[in-house]
Amino acid sequence: MRYLISLALILAALLLVSCDRFTRNNEPIDFNADIFTPLANRLNSSDGTDLSAVMGMYSENYLHNAVNKTQREAFYHSLYSLYGTQISFQPVFTNYNAATQSVNWELQVFATGARNPLQVFAFNDEKIVQSGESWLFVGNQVADLDQGSRRRVFIESFTYTTCPNCPLVEEVMHNLQIQYPAQFSYLEYHIGDLLQAPGNMNIFSYYGPSPMPASVFGGLQKQIGANPEALEAYVSFVLGQLENYPGWLLSLMQYSFTGQTFNGSVVLGPNVNSSSTLPANSKLKFALIEKVSSATNAAGVPCSNVVLASGMMDISQANIGSRIDFSLPFTGTLPSDTSLVVYLQEHPTVFANNAAIHNGIEIPLLNIPTR
Numbered sequence: 001m002r003y004l005i006s007l008a009l010i011l012a013a014l015l016l017v018s019c020d021r022f023t024r025n026n027e028p029i030d031f032n033a034d035i036f037t038p039l040a041n042r043l044n045s046s047d048g049t050d051l052s053a054v055m056g057m058y059s060e061n062y063l064h065n066a067v068n069k070t071q072r073e074a075f076y077h078s079l080y081s082l083y084g085t086q087i088s089f090q091p092v093f094t095n096y097n098a099a100t101q102s103v104n105w106e107l108q109v110f111a112t113g114a115r116n117p118l119q120v121f122a123f124n125d126e127k128i129v130q131s132g133e134s135w136l137f138v139g140n141q142v143a144d145l146d147q148g149s150r151r152r153v154f155i156e157s158f159t160y161t162t163c164p165n166c167p168l169v170e171e172v173m174h175n176l177q178i179q180y181p182a183q184f185s186y187l188e189y190h191i192g193d194l195l196q197a198p199g200n201m202n203i204f205s206y207y208g209p210s211p212m213p214a215s216v217f218g219g220l221q222k223q224i225g226a227n228p229e230a231l232e233a234y235v236s237f238v239l240g241q242l243e244n245y246p247g248w249l250l251s252l253m254q255y256s257f258t259g260q261t262f263n264g265s266v267v268l269g270p271n272v273n274s275s276s277t278l279p280a281n282s283k284l285k286f287a288l289i290e291k292v293s294s295a296t297n298a299a300g301v302p303c304s305n306v307v308l309a310s311g312m313m314d315i316s317q318a319n320i321g322s323r324i325d326f327s328l329p330f331t332g333t334l335p336s337d338t339s340l341v342v343y344l345q346e347h348p349t350v351f352a353n354n355a356a357i358h359n360g361i362e363i364p365l366l367n368i369p370t371r
Contacts, residue, residue: 029096031093031096031103032093034134034135035057035093035103035128035135036091036092036093036105038057038134039054039057039091040089040090040091042054042056042057043076043089043091044088044089047080047085048076048077048079048080048081048085051073051076051077054073054076055069055072055073057134057135057136057137058072058073058136058137059129059131059136059137059138059139061138062136062137062138062139063138063139063140063141063142063143064123064126064137064139064140064141064142065139065140065142065180065181065182066142066143066181066182067139067178067179067181071178074175074178075175075178075179078171078172078175079109081168081171081172082171082172082228082231082232082235083109083111083118083119083228084228086111086112087109087110087111087112087118088109088110088111088112089107089108089109089110090107090108090110090117091105091106091107091108092105092106092107092108093105094106097125100125100127101127101128101129102125102126102127102128102140103123103126103128104122104123104124104125104126105122105123105126106120106121106122106123107120107121107123108120109121118232119232119235119236119239121179125140126138126139126140127139127140127141146182147182147183147361148182149246149249149271149272150182150183150242150246151183151241151242151243151244151245151246151359152182152183152184152185152246152343152359152360152361152362153180153183153184153185153218153237153238153241153242154184154185154186154187154218154219154343154357154360155173155184155185155186155187155215155216155217155218155234155237155238156186156187156189156203156207156215156216156219157169157170157173157186157187157188157189157213157214157215157216158189158190158191158204158207158210158212158213158214158215159188159189159190159191159212159213159297159303160190160191160192160193160195160212161190161193161194161195161295161296161297161298161303162193162298163212163213163297163298164298165213165225165226166212166213166226166297166298167297167298167299167301168213168226168231169213169215169226169230169231169234170188170213170297170301170303170304171301172231172234172235173186173215173234173305174304174305176234176235176238177305180238180242183242184238184242185305185341185360185362186215186305187287187289187305187307187310187341188289188303188304188305188306188307189203189204189307189310190303190306190307191204191212194295195293195295195303195306197307197308197309197310198309199309199310199311200307200310203310206351207222207351208222208351210222210224211224211225212224213225213226215234216355217233217234217237218237218241218356218357219345219346219354219355219356219357220353220354220355220356221237221353222353245271245274246271246358246359247270247271247274247275247358247359248268248269248270248271248274248344248358248359249268249269249270249271249359250266250267250268250342250343250344250359250360250361251266251267251269251361252264252265252266252340252342252361252363253265253266253267253323255340255363255365255368256368257330257334257365257368259331259332259333260329260330260331261327261328261329261330262288262309262327262328262329262330262334262340263325263326263327263328264286264325264326264327264328264340264342265323265324265325265326266284266323266324266326266342266361267321267322267323267324268284268315268318268320268321268324268344269320269321270320276320278315278316278318278320279346279356279358280316280346280348281316281346281347281348281349282314282315282316282318282344282345282346282347283312283313283314283315283344283345283346283347284312284313284315284318284324284326284342284343284344285310285311285312285342285343285344285345285347285360286310286311286312286326286328286340286341286342286343287307287308287309287310287311287328287340287341288307288308288309288310288328288330288334288338288339288340288341288365289305289306289307289308289338289339289340289341290305290306290308290335290337290338291304291305291337291338291339291364292304292337293306293335308330308334308335308338309328309329309330310328311326311327311328312347313326315344326342334365334368337364338364338365338368339362339363339364339365340361340362340363340365341360341361341362341363342360342361342363343357343358343359343360343361344357344358344359344360345357345358346358
């Protein structure tokens with residue numbers, strides 16, 4: 001019996017030691033030594049200004065969940081902007097799928113000297129290939145993401161072009177959408193500048209006028225300011241909501257634009273095992289957004305996800321599963337990079353952190369007159 005116990009312990013130890021070693025062409029692959037330790041060394045040797053050594057581990061054809069190599073580099077830069085230069089990185093290998101030659105891993109971000117990470121970013125099913133004696137990240141090569149039955153997380157943000165601190169918030173939201181294009185959307189409502197659209201002030205007033213930058217997370221939490229704690233709150237909110245089960249699903253049926261009015265229709269239905277009764281004070285909200293504006297913010301960066309027009313309709317008595325038609329006045333020609341955002345939101349008369357956004361969609365507009 002003692003021999004069997006000892007043998008079991010030895011086998012268990014071998015499994016633990018060898019969990020990051022696999023074979024390819026009969027040669028062992030040590031993912032920590034060959035990939036993730038070099039990645040950690042290159043990240044921790046950079047101050048965020050020059051990431052060429054880091055990006056040397058990424059294929060020129062890198063594409064992962066619609067994020068290309070340039071966008072992945074922008075993501076790494078954003079971590080230094082968000083957390084400062086006094087940070088360290090620890091890539092953590094999770095497992096390897098030999099059939100797809102892909103790895104699951106996490107990027108843990110630490111304040112220098114800290115024991116617990118500031119944030120953890122998960123990368124799943126990232127394909128890797130061997131190039132000479134080294135390895136390259138290739139990504140899963142998914143170029144077009146379908147939201148499917150997953151939740152889309154929303155942040156409504158209020159800003160103006162000369163706001164001195166707003167660019168920090170805009171950069172965080174922009175990089176979150178690069179990282180999670182199928183599950184995160186933000187709307188940038190401009191107040192008191194040339195980008196202010198009709199209706200923006202009504203939405204700003206509903207949530208309660210405040211200093212800017214100001215954002216509302218999913219209709220449930222208002223965040224003001226752009227200090228490090230506020231910026232971290234954006235990341236934590238989005239990451240905390242991504243895996244939440246969406247009670248409702250929206251599908252876009254059709255849309256058209258006449259030069260005066262944008263018309264569209266959606267079908268709204270409960271997700272599997274969800275209630276078929278709409279929440280109280282249910283509204284269908286919709287907006288046309290310009291993904292990249294010609295106008296710039298106070299940092300000289302083009303404003304993004306700028307609301308061009310928005311509307312809302314009561315759907316408390318709507319027939320579930322039937323087509324819901326909506327229209328939105330807009331005179332002129334839409335920018336070529338216009339997207340449509342539609343979402344289901346509870347909308348009480350008085351906002352008290354109780355206007356939950358349940359789910360929604362963001363769709364790039366095609367085959368419409370644009371400039």
